[in-house]
Amino acid sequence: MFFDWDDLRYFLSVARTGRLTAAAGRMGTDHATVSRRVRALEEKLGAALFTRSPRGYTLTDIGERLLKHAEDIESTAAHIHNDIAGERFSLSGAVRIGAPDGFGSFFLAPRIGELAARNPELELQIVAMPRVFNLSKREADIAISLSRPERGRLFSRKLVDYTLHLYASKDYLRRHGPITRKEEFARHLLIGYIPELIYTPELEYLYAVGENLSARLSSTNLIAQLKATEAGTGLCILPDFIAGDLSSLVPVLPDMVELRRTFWLIAHEDSRESARVQTVIQFIAEQVEQSHRDFVRSYKPTATTGNVARR
Numbered sequence: 459m460f461f462d463w464d465d466l467r468y469f470l471s472v473a474r475t476g477r478l479t480a481a482a483g484r485m486g487t488d489h490a491t492v493s494r495r496v497r498a499l500e501e502k503l504g505a506a507l508f509t510r511s512p513r514g515y516t517l518t519d520i521g522e523r524l525l526k527h528a529e530d531i532e533s534t535a536a537h538i539h540n541d542i543a544g545e546r547f548s549l550s551g552a553v554r555i556g557a558p559d560g561f562g563s564f565f566l567a568p569r570i571g572e573l574a575a576r577n578p579e580l581e582l583q584i585v586a587m588p589r590v591f592n593l594s595k596r597e598a599d600i601a602i603s604l605s606r607p608e609r610g611r612l613f614s615r616k617l618v619d620y621t622l623h624l625y626a627s628k629d630y631l632r633r634h635g636p637i638t639r640k641e642e643f644a645r646h647l648l649i650g651y652i653p654e655l656i657y658t659p660e661l662e663y664l665y666a667v668g669e670n671l672s673a674r675l676s677s678t679n680l681i682a683q684l685k686a687t688e689a690g691t692g693l694c695i696l697p698d699f700i701a702g703d704l705s706s707l708v709p710v711l712p713d714m715v716e717l718r719r720t721f722w723l724i725a726h727e728d729s730r731e732s733a734r735v736q737t738v739i740q741f742i743a744e745q746v747e748q749s750h751r752d753f754v755r756s757y758k759p760t761a762t763t764g765n766v767a768r769r
Contacts, residue, residue, distance in 0.1 A: 461502035466528045468495035469507065473525055474595045476514040550579035553738045556598030560680040561721060562586025564700045565749070566602075566742065573741045580734060588678055589657050593726045599735050600742070601724045604660035611728070617721040618746050620753040623709040624667060625701045630690040637710050640668050647692030649683050652676040660719050663695040667715055698755040712757035721746075 471481035471492065478489040485492060500507050507521035517525060557566060563586045574582055585591070591601040593612060606614050624643075631637070634646065650673030651661050664671045675691060677683050680700075687694040688706050695717065701707050723742060729735040746753070 461499055462495075463531070465495045465499040465502075466531060468492050469499055469524065470528050470532060472496055472508065472515050473517055473521065473528075474597075476516070478515070549577045549734050549737060551734055552581040552583060553600065553734050554583040554585060554598045555600045555602070555738065555742075556585045556587070556589075556591035557602035558604065558680070559586045559588055560697055560700055561602050563681060566745075569745050570741075573738065577734075577737070580737075582738070588661075588680070593724065596726075599725065599729055599732075600738060602742075603722045603724055604658050604719055606722050607724055611726060612724055613727055614722050614724045615743070617723045617743065618750060618753045619718055619720050621698045621755055622663070622695050622717040622719065623698060623701075623712045623755075623757065624693055624715045625687055625696045625707045626693050626710050627688055627690040627706050628708060629706075630692065631708070631710075633690070640711060640714055643668050643671060643693065647675060648673045649675045649677075649686050649692045649694035651683075652678055663717060666717055667695065697753075699749070699752045702752065702755050709757050716756075718754075 468481065468485065468491075471484050472478065475481045475484065478492050482489040482492045496507065503520075503524070505520045506518050507524060508515040509518055555562070555566065562584050567584055567586070570582055570584065574580065585598060590603070591598040593599075593601055593610070602617070603614075606616075626637075637643070637646070648664065648671060650664055653662075653672075653676075655678050656662055664673065675686055677686075680696075683694050684696060684700065686692070687696065687701075688704070693710060695715075696707075697719075723739060725735060725739060
């Protein structure tokens with residue numbers, strides 16, 4: 459006798475959350491029901507799908523094999539709904555956007571209200587965190603990334619290149635004096651990321667600034683780094699689309715220190731025909747295109763450090 463196909467939904471929810479209570483919250487039911495449905499699936503298949511421990515549920519090898527099949531079935535069901543029920547034409551429901559904290563908080567958040575106003579039945583979620591989002595596990599519908607994915611059923615498009623420079627507050631430079639050579643960086647307090655918690659190599663900035671440099675004040679959060687720099691704590695590599703228009707900050711040796719990175723927009727192949735996902739993708743791309751000059755900047759240095767002409 460075949461298992462109940464609906465049990466796969468409960469299996470997927472537990473596999474993605476690792477806990478019965480979290481899975482129950484997603485499913486809109488109670489943890490006892492989730493546990494019962496998962497056990498029923500295991501009994502029908504004659505195999506243990508999870509290793510249970512006080513820390514939660516972990517997939518067994520057989521569970522990992524089932525996960526791929528279950529996701530394929532989930533994708534097929536989504537396509538059926540798109541084709542038959544007309545979801546591809548619907549602009550209602552939730553779209554979750556995973557993005558680095560700088561892009562999500564400083565660029566996207568102030569602009570996305572326009573999209574919400576246009577589509578009152580669209581629910582928009584911005585997860586602005588420095589991390590890699592697993593689209594196959596539906597952690598996000600759309601991800602903004604610093605690197606292009608090399609595998610998986612994903613599609614990606616280049617959003618924009620962006621530049622970064624070393625910044626300090628005007629107050630900091632008044633107190634510590636002008637900086638005229640890169641060799642002087644070592645005597646200043648540098649602000650940056652915590653090395654062992656950097657989630658992508660594109661954020662390893664200090665190696666490009668000078669040899670044997672390390673951050674004496676570090677944070678996983680770009681906003682924390684920015685606020686410390688604005689407060690006159692030290693020097694920090696910051697994206698120009700964030701720091702370039704702040705009157706309290708000036709670039710330091712911008713002709714000698716300039717980094718360039720790229721934002722990529724990524725989505726799962728299964729969501730490409732969803733009208734709501736495509737609408738959000740198009741909106742983000744349009745907003746980036748309209749603000750292209752903010753992302754890539756160059757500076758023409760004048761006689762004194764911290765006094766630059768912006769181009």
